[in-house]
Amino acid sequence: MFQTTRPARSSRSELARSRAAATASAPITPSSRLNERSGTATSCGSTILAAPRFPGGPPAVSPPLRHAPVRRSPASPLTRNSAAPRAGRLPRALAGCYGHAWWRRLGTMTTTSPDSALPSTLDPSLLSELRAVAAGPSLLALDYDGTLAPFRSERAEARxxxxxxxxxxxxxxxxxxxxxIVSGRPIAELEALxxxxxxxxxxxxxGWERxxxxxxxxxxxxxxxTAALLRGEWQRLVGELGDQAAQRLERKSASLALHVRGVAPSEGEALIASVEPRWYALAADQRFELCHFDGGIELRCTGRSKGDVMRELLVELPRGATAAYLGDDETDEDxxxxxxxxxxGVxxxxRPRRTAAAHTIAPSAVAxxxxxxxxxxxxxxxx
Known part of the structure; x- marks a missing residue:
């Protein structure tokens, strides 16, 4: 028979000191963040794919993990002038979405002075990076409302x-x-607009429809x-909102949106206050997340986001191709x-605000x- 010799068991304090020393000596990047229980990197149960390299630019990094905060590596040439905001709960205006992915708002963000409106021209640093991206095989992904089309009280008029x-x-x-085009609207609306x-x-x-x-x-x-819960919430709100439901409540394949654009501020605040507590409670269950957007509030099923869309598109790009994304809303931060x-990222x-995008431009500069x-x-x- 073979005899097996077990190694001496280390004490907990020795293991803790060893782990701390290893952590201190190893650089932490988005791709090196590990699941603390299993020791493996996970991303919503999916395999993290290698990112294509940006020609002439920084080395590729894996996409950020979705279930644990990520400490980001030093700013690259494409994310310069960025600074991490203070940890802790963000004000609602900055929090964007409440739910399992709230921590993403604590990532590396560009900050600029909000005191003045942005010019209609492109600054030289953006033009320089644009030449590196657009002068060859490339992906141009854009949000619709607020980026390509101005907001309208009647959503069907936003062209x-x-x-x-x-x-x-x-x-x-x-x-x-x-x-x-990457939008929160259903595809049927995009086709018409x-x-x-x-x-x-x-x-x-x-990202739920393609x-x-x-x-x-x-x-x-x-x-x-999850779909049954969303359907039940829609039926409940239709009964509560009455005549306002047809105009203010939008049911999508994976979300419910309450629109308050075009109403008096006090009325809009009252409408949001009437649904917000229950939607916060639903978002505490990881099936949903609650997002404030420009002109309303949305209860979204978790599992898909604009970040997932960009991750898939980047994987699909041919070797050596580059990419850009233009968006205006908190949902574009993913x-x-x-x-x-x-x-x-643009x-x-x-006006400037906290963002993970490398640059900020005025709507008048999109053309x-x-x-x-x-x-x-x-x-x-x-x-």
Whole structure:
């Protein structure tokens, strides 16, 4: 018979000192964060895929984990001038979404002075990075409301200006650039609003719906029990809101949204206060998260986000291709965190605010950015 010699068992204090020494000596990056119980990196039960490298830029990093805070590595050239905000609970205006993913708002964020409105021009550092991204095979992903189309009280009237529509149509026909719209709206609404032929690739309901350029659909569905809870909440609110439900309450495939744009501030606050406590309670269960957006509040099923969309798109890119994401809302921060260090994140806002995007531009500067992208892409196509 073989005899097995067991190693001497270390004391708890020795193990603690050993672990602390190893942690202190090893650099911590998003890809090195481990599950403390199993010692393995996880991302919602999915395998973390290697990120494509950004040519001439910083090395690729794995996407941030979703169930544990991530300490980020020092700022790269694409995330410079960034600073981590104080730990702890953020004010509601900054918190964005409440639920299992609240910690993402504590990541590396660019901060600039909010005292003045942003100019309609592009700063030289953004133009320099834009040349590195757009002058070759690339992905251009954009949010719709607030980024391409101005907000409207009547959501069905939120259409792009003619200039932006023409630029998007030209970019869609420019071979080096892959254009993708990523929105919280259902795809059926995007199809009616975009007025583009052919339509670009579309993601709706924060990534739960997908329409490929050839018209094929590739949608995701929430768990049956979660969908039943969402359906029950919608039925309850329809009864409570009465006549206001048709105009203010929007039911999507994986979320409920309460819209208050266009009503008096006091009335909007009262509407939100009438649903917020119950939605906070539902968000305490990890099936849901509660998000405040520009003009309302939304109860979303967890499991899909704009960050997931960007992660999938980055994996699909051919080797050497680059990417950019433009968005305006708190729900776009997931995408900014995903693309940080792997491409160009641009926040579209009237005034600066805390964001994980590398740059912030005014809504009036979106046309200038798309026009410069189109010029660079056409030059790349000719060369």
């Amino acid at each position: 792009m200006p003619d200039e932006l529509r023409d630029l998007l149509a030209a970019l869609g026909s420019c071979e080096p650039t892959r254009v993708v 975009l007025d583009l032929d052919p339509l670009p690739e579309l993601f709706g309901v924060h 329409r490929l350029p050839d018209g094929r659909r590739s949608d995701h569905a929430p768990h049956a029990h 995408a900014f965190h995903t693309i940080a260090g792997r491409g160009l 926040l579209v806002a009237e 200038a950015l798309l026009g410069e992208w189109l010029r660079l892409a056409r030059e790349a196509a000719r060369s």
